[in-house]
Amino acid sequence: MSTLEYFEVDSTEPVGAKLYRRIASTVITDHNLLKVLDKIRIFIDPGVPIFVAVGITRTVPRTITVSDLAGVTFDENKITLSIADETYLADLLQILWRKYGKDRISQPDRFTIEIILDENESSGDIESLAVADPTEGLFKDLIYSMQVICPEGFRVKKQNFHEGRFWFVASENTLPEDVMPLVNEQFRIMEAAS
Amino acid sequence: MILVPITYKGGVFRHDEILDLIEDMGGYIIQKHMIAQEVVLQALVPKEDIDILKTVSRPLAGEVIPAPLVGTEIAVVSMSLEIHHLPHASCDVAEYLRTAGAKTNMIGLARGFGKRIGLLSDEERDIINEHDLAIYLFGNFETCIQQKMPTFRRGIKIPLVVCGGPSKETLMKVIDPPVAGYIGGMGRFMHRTKEPDELARLDEIVAEVTRVVDQRRTSIAKDPLSIAPARLMDVILESVPDIHEVTSPVPVVVQMDGIRVKLPYDPYAGRIKEVEIESGIKIADICDLRPSRMRDYILMKVKPFSETGMLV
Numbered sequence A: 001m002s003t004l005e006y007f008e009v010d011s012t013e014p015v016g017a018k019l020y021r022r023i024a025s026t027v028i029t030d031h032n033l034l035k036v037l038d039k040i041r042i043f044i045d046p047g048v049p050i051f052v053a054v055g056i057t058r059t060v061p062r063t064i065t066v067s068d069l070a071g072v073t074f075d076e077n078k079i080t081l082s083i084a085d086e087t088y089l090a091d092l093l094q095i096l097w098r099k100y101g102k103d104r105i106s107q108p109d110r111f112t113i114e115i116i117l118d119e120n121e122s123s124g125d126i127e128s129l130a131v132a133d134p135t136e137g138l139f140k141d142l143i144y145s146m147q148v149i150c151p152e153g154f155r156v157k158k159q160n161f162h163e164g165r166f167w168f169v170a171s172e173n174t175l176p177e178d179v180m181p182l183v184n185e186q187f188r189i190m191e192a193a194s
Numbered sequence B: 001m002i003l004v005p006i007t008y009k010g011g012v013f014r015h016d017e018i019l020d021l022i023e024d025m026g027g028y029i030i031q032k033h034m035i036a037q038e039v040v041l042q043a044l045v046p047k048e049d050i051d052i053l054k055t056v057s058r059p060l061a062g063e064v065i066p067a068p069l070v071g072t073e074i075a076v077v078s079m080s081l082e083i084h085h086l087p088h089a090s091c092d093v094a095e096y097l098r099t100a101g102a103k104t105n106m107i108g109l110a111r112g113f114g115k116r117i118g119l120l121s122d123e124e125r126d127i128i129n130e131h132d133l134a135i136y137l138f139g140n141f142e143t144c145i146q147q148k149m150p151t152f153r154r155g156i157k158i159p160l161v162v163c164g165g166p167s168k169e170t171l172m173k174v175i176d177p178p179v180a181g182y183i184g185g186m187g188r189f190m191h192r193t194k195e196p197d198e199l200a201r202l203d204e205i206v207a208e209v210t211r212v213v214d215q216r217r218t219s220i221a222k223d224p225l226s227i228a229p230a231r232l233m234d235v236i237l238e239s240v241p242d243i244h245e246v247t248s249p250v251p252v253v254v255q256m257d258g259i260r261v262k263l264p265y266d267p268y269a270g271r272i273k274e275v276e277i278e279s280g281i282k283i284a285d286i287c288d289l290r291p292s293r294m295r296d297y298i299l300m301k302v303k304p305f306s307e308t309g310m311l312v
Helices: A013-029 A086-100 A134-148 A179-194 B015-025 B047-061 B090-099 B124-128 B140-153 B168-173 B196-222 B229-239 B241-245 B265-273
Strands: A006-011 A037-045 A050-057 A070-074 A078-083 A105-109 A112-116 A130-132 A154-162 A166-173 B003-012 B028-035 B038-044 B063-066 B071-076 B103-108 B133-137 B160-163 B181-185 B253-254 B260-262 B276-278 B287-291 B298-303
Touching: A006 A013, A006 A179, A013 A037, A013 A105, A037 A179, A050 A134, A050 A179, A070 A166, A078 A086, A086 A105, A086 A112, A086 A130, A086 B133, A105 B003, A134 A154, A134 A166, A166 A179, B003 B015, B003 B047, B015 B028, B015 B047, B038 B047, B047 B063, B071 B124, B090 B133, B090 B196, B103 B124, B133 B196, B133 B276, B140 B160, B140 B287, B160 B196, B168 B181, B181 B196, B229 B241, B229 B253, B229 B260, B229 B276, B229 B298, B265 B287, B265 B298
Parallel strands: A006 A037, B071 B103, B071 B133, B133 B160, B160 B181
Antiparallel strands: A037 A050, A050 A166, A070 A078, A078 A112, A105 A112, A154 A166, B003 B038, B003 B063, B028 B038, B253 B260, B260 B298, B287 B298
């Protein structure tokens, strides 16, 4: 966990905190979140019971565009995309089908997509066409890993992710209407320490 | 004749000689696993004949290891079957106990998680009670273990061994009235147990379970069973041919005070009751047969000598 700037698991039971630190470390590594997490603080009070996780992510990756994953060549009325990275190929095809219609999109081989343009139709700014937003998946991964770290009985959950700051609160009982004081306190401790 | 539980590991080549030898000595083979070129036998062997077995197995590159838990069926109770508890620690514990010869069954509770909301259903309770011993795998917080323990011990009649994150002393302090065994530092974790201190803790579980099982063996020895469960298993294997059609790896499970026969209760119980063990003594005379809550198996509990006045 050396790449995290701040990583702390705190609890009213020190033995439990130590064991949960190991769990958190395993889960974060297993879910490949080390690259995106900058700071994380977890607080567990089994007496209440409450589980609060707050954290800050590193610079969130920007939106993936066509130019990020393919080389674009223009002919008279044909655009050819040479795919370099297949990760988002399925998403790209969906978008192209929606935009141009299936009859005008062909894929002669795995790494090539051809788009037939109508006469007088402009190619548009196809290179900057947005294909995928990695932050959406990142948020899901983050919250999923928090659910895995948190004790299983804590079934009532609230979470938020905004501008690189996220929080996750869970409990076995009903949560208070406003969980922000709990969250803010953990953010305050984290920011004071780092 | 004192029977000693052992594990035999060796090659497939001429392993039938070992099987014959154990049977000729008056021992019982509880489980036999053929894994590729290797044979693993869990057996009960007369104490005075172990050296003969070692001598015979030496040229076959076989190994005779004491396995204190052969002939026991142990329930490893996990609080749920979610990713939080599986595969570590539940599978690690269950698997490690198997190396000591135990037949372990993993029981994932439907609603075992949570300190206030954790529940044990009557079906789960009855299934746990069918075993010789149950290991409860709890979490890392003593507050939770303390609060949920009364719910999870209600109606449980077999010895309990509790595993949890806090130290053994803390577990002993928070669990009242006491249970049969405690293992500290073995709560919830999500990595594979492979470091020396973790393996030492698994050894500690085996030692603690063995201690509890030995206590139970001693108390059974004070009023011995009318028939040794291993012998009863042999009787079933010989006189109920349909048992050989069962595809389960262990069609007859030997417990400390009985056996579990993996045949449906309704069609077979009557037939099994009438099986003659020795001149005029039928199974029904010395055993209680009842339907198991695990599928529709037959659970047979051997009556003690004080009840039947017979030792077969």
